[in-house]
Amino acid sequence: MNTLLPKLDRHAQARLLRIATHAGALLPLALLFYDFWYYRLGADPVREAILRTGKPALILLLLSLTITPLMSLAGWKQLQPLRRPLGLYAFLYVCVHLAIFVGVDYELNLRLILDGLVNNPYVVVGFTAFLLLIPLAVTSTKASMRRLGKNWKRLHKLVYAVGVLAIWHFLWLAKDNGEALIYAGILAFLFLLRFQPIRQPLMRWRRALQNRRRRPAASKRAAIQPEAEL
Numbered sequence: 001m002n003t004l005l006p007k008l009d010r011h012a013q014a015r016l017l018r019i020a021t022h023a024g025a026l027l028p029l030a031l032l033f034y035d036f037w038y039y040r041l042g043a044d045p046v047r048e049a050i051l052r053t054g055k056p057a058l059i060l061l062l063l064s065l066t067i068t069p070l071m072s073l074a075g076w077k078q079l080q081p082l083r084r085p086l087g088l089y090a091f092l093y094v095c096v097h098l099a100i101f102v103g104v105d106y107e108l109n110l111r112l113i114l115d116g117l118v119n120n121p122y123v124v125v126g127f128t129a130f131l132l133l134i135p136l137a138v139t140s141t142k143a144s145m146r147r148l149g150k151n152w153k154r155l156h157k158l159v160y161a162v163g164v165l166a167i168w169h170f171l172w173l174a175k176d177n178g179e180a181l182i183y184a185g186i187l188a189f190l191f192l193l194r195f196q197p198i199r200q201p202l203m204r205w206r207r208a209l210q211n212r213r214r215r216p217a218a219s220k221r222a223a224i225q226p227e228a229e230l
Contacts, residue, residue, distance in 0.1 A: 026089075028053075028055075046104050046105050049104070050097060050101055050173075051173065051174070053100060054126075057097055058167065059183075060087075060089050060093065061086075061090040061159070062186055064082075064087040064090060064159075065163065067083040069190060087137070088140060091136075094129070094133060095130075098126075098127075121172070122169050122173060125165050126165070126166075129162050129165035129169060132162045135158075136162070160187070160191055163187045164187065167187060
């Protein structure tokens with residue numbers, strides 16, 4: 001990460017990354033409101049709005065899951081503060097997604113909503129993912145981490161189940177199954193990185209690469225010292 005932002009100190013890097021995260025996460029929602037205001041959502045604006053809130057939710061969820069591997073495997077510790085906002089923005093988009101579906105598409109009609117839950121499996125899958133996200137969003141604070149202790153990590157492993165359900169839900173709704181399969185592949189890869197037989201060789205490779213980079217710098221310092229003594 002330092003090589004990507006070489007002229008900035010750690011605090012400036014963290015501030016810039018936070019600003020970019022907030023701006024990037026809110027951009028799809030801003031564009032959705034803009035297109036809604038100027039009647040640019042197409043022939044079926046409700047479906048378009050549902051898709052354009054569901055997809056960012058899935059992407060933000062996957063981005064939040066990439067933070068830990070990037071920290072441990074690439075050493076980008078500056079990304080750690082971004083994990084929580086990415087997850088909360090994913091939850092925000094899920095809430096907007098559900099609100100449009102229930103409030104606009106189904107017009108808050110309880111009978112239609114119940115019929116949808118019974119007759120449409122993708123509704124059940126999506127709603128289950130939403131229910132699983134609620135405790136994750138509620139316990140995302142530092143106070144919850146301290147209060148729950150080791151149970152906090154156990155609870156937040158549910159995010160992978162949410163990811164599976166979200167992709168399954170997206171697969172039913174999206175016209176392009178190839179895109180859903182790409183997301184599924186990313187989630188599967190992130191899940192595999194949690195296993196020690198895969199994680200450990202990557203960690204060893206990273207340490208070997210770091211040591212290789214340090215050697216030329218150490219040899220340069222060793223060569224400069226005798227010259228300084230002369």
